[in-house]
Amino acid sequence: MAPHSQARPSHTGLGRALMSAGVLTPDWAPSFAAVPRSLFLPETMWPFDMERGTSVAVSRAVDPERWQDYADSDVPIVTQWDDGEHTGSEPGTLPTSSASMPSVVFAMLGSLGVRAGDQVLEIGTGTGWNAALLAHRLGPRNITTLEVDAAVTETAHTALHQAGYPVRAVCTDGALGYLDYAPYDRIIATCAVREIPAAWIEQCAPRGVILAPWGTHWGHGDAVVKLVVSAGGGSAGGKFTGPVEFMKLREQRQPPVRHRDYVTPDAEREERTSPLTKQQFLGGPFSPLQFTLGLRVPRCVRLVAEPVNERQPVWLYSLTDHSWACALFKDQQPTQVWQSGRRRLWDETEAACTWWTMNGQPAHERFGLTVTARGQSAWLDTPEHSWPV
Template identity: 60%
Template sequence: MTAHTPRERSGHAELGRRLAAAGVLAPDWAPAFADVPRAAFLPEVMWPFDMAAGTSVAVSREGDPAGWQAYADADVPVVTQWDDGAHSGREPGRVSTSSASMPSVVFRMLADLDVRAGDRVLEVGTGTGWNAALLAHRTGAGNVVSVEVDGAVAARARGALERFGAGVRVVHGDGYEGHPEGAPYDRVIVTAGVRRVPFAWVRQTRPGGLVVLPWGTDYGNGDGVARLTVARDGRSAAGFFTGPVEFMKLRAQRLAPVVHGEYVTGGPEERDASTTELTENALLGERFAPQRFAVGLRVPRCQHVVAERRDGSRPVWFYGLDDRSWACVLFRDGASARVWQSGPRRLWDEVEAAYRWWEGEGGPGYERFGLTVSADGQAAWLDAPDRSWPV
């Protein structure tokens, strides 16, 4: 395996101590963390997310080795590709399309996977190869197959894994189809946000095996980590969510950006106006507030966009994805929010009803919601699968 300098080992060890103190790095994953540093899989030029600046910044290992190493050993996400590889130069591109996830997220998901020595694992989304190398350390060489849709990303990861001696097979292909040649797997882990779970992942997992993936709705970019157990008959998989995350979306399921002007047309006479007593904080909460997740589960095929707050007001827009229905709620300091709606659906009415439902159920967090996947589709549920609805 690759040798590392004392400086690299020092920063990596400190990250491990912080993750362990936070309860993220479980003792059984500590050996893999110690032996498989993220730095061994990061490119020479990368774009870590600077928490203080609130943006991605370019850093070069050649130009700023200390800064590069500090970010490699920080609990921050690192973009490694922009715009599906069409980007060039050091400035960030338009859309981040491949990355190394925050170490805290990586180890939370690995803990959910409950992988053991000798388990056969399919990973969908190779990225840098770090996650696959951690899995190979735990399961043993030859037990991990990783599928990556981007040929250039797959080639870089394959090279990094080979140099490290990780013993992972990297397949360039569409992970949406899984990798039937290696099935059945004991575990499947997905490192891209998913909106509709392909049944191929369930079919390629043995009965009693686990599928762990970031899943969410069209409502927003946020995801919840779903931990699904495949049924004895192999005809379905179900399980609870374990907490919030946000991942780049599976390329086959990316949503095209909403074009506002295609929705909001015509004059005021075509819009229904009203007010609501629902407040901005109640509806939105923090970034990963469970009410956002719950509203997305109850209001299908709807995307919401939160605009910037200006002069004591914030508009939030809602767009129907199957027609041109739209709604806007304008939250204002010290006054009832104003609402406008147009189109076949009354989207604000649906959103407010979904929020009131969530509130009436006691404001459940992610961990009370679950997901069932079968060949016929997928259903979300609250507390138990018998309280489900299609999503």
């Protein structure tokens, strides 16, 4: 089944849809028209099927029409699973490289605010499409793109040269930046981080812009933050522009928590009920409340279990010690809570929910981030109302 059963998508049609949505602006329209995403996609790819809610394998050799349909659709496309260890056509376990949704790509490029002559550092080459769009706008000599995976780097390098955009594609750890062409006027990350690497601020020009998906350990959801480096360098700050979800910088992936390390037979635990209901608490990856909870309950992982017989547990695990909490949501009944350890994680969570409500249920765009040599601080509306994250 093609992504749209009524009318087949096309590159031109996608462009019109992106312009109507306001994410493809006139200054980026020539780059969109000249650099189709299909030039950078592999023979076998795994686009996200909106109807099925999962990734599906599509081969250009087997079904070229369906392959092209997905290339010209506003869907994310996985191009690598499991750091390249995956084999076969079925989806793997962990997506580790992709082509982002065109709407997200152009929203971020629009926020980057490039100017003629800007030197741009891209973190996460992926397929190379984003670097090619930047190269069309600014010229290949002004673009340096970094990719940690050697095979991904080589494939993107080939695609970029074949498309006529011979940018500097370097295989290295993006967290380290690339000093050879610093300072950069703009730095853009196409992978998510939980901490802005110091090298990015050091290698960005004063008053330059760093644009990156940023998230907490709470869940997979991120938000794009637009940081402006201070006039004297050494620090940066700015607001979030909206929610996204990106693959994490490999250096900053969170290893899975092991339940048995937390919930031990001899652990003391407190039991009580909570006024929070399932409808109030649970939300999707782009929920402003979930983003807020990640900011206000730092260094904590939330895991939502599958519901069974109208009962759904949610587990919280501290990353600073072995504190944990479990909330059991039951339809039409009070929420039962158990918590253990030095941190009372559910108490922190209830307090964060109350704070969010009392501050007008702020969306992502009311929050900001400041990064200094001392660490990171989040804030609401202005940097004066900040706290460490």
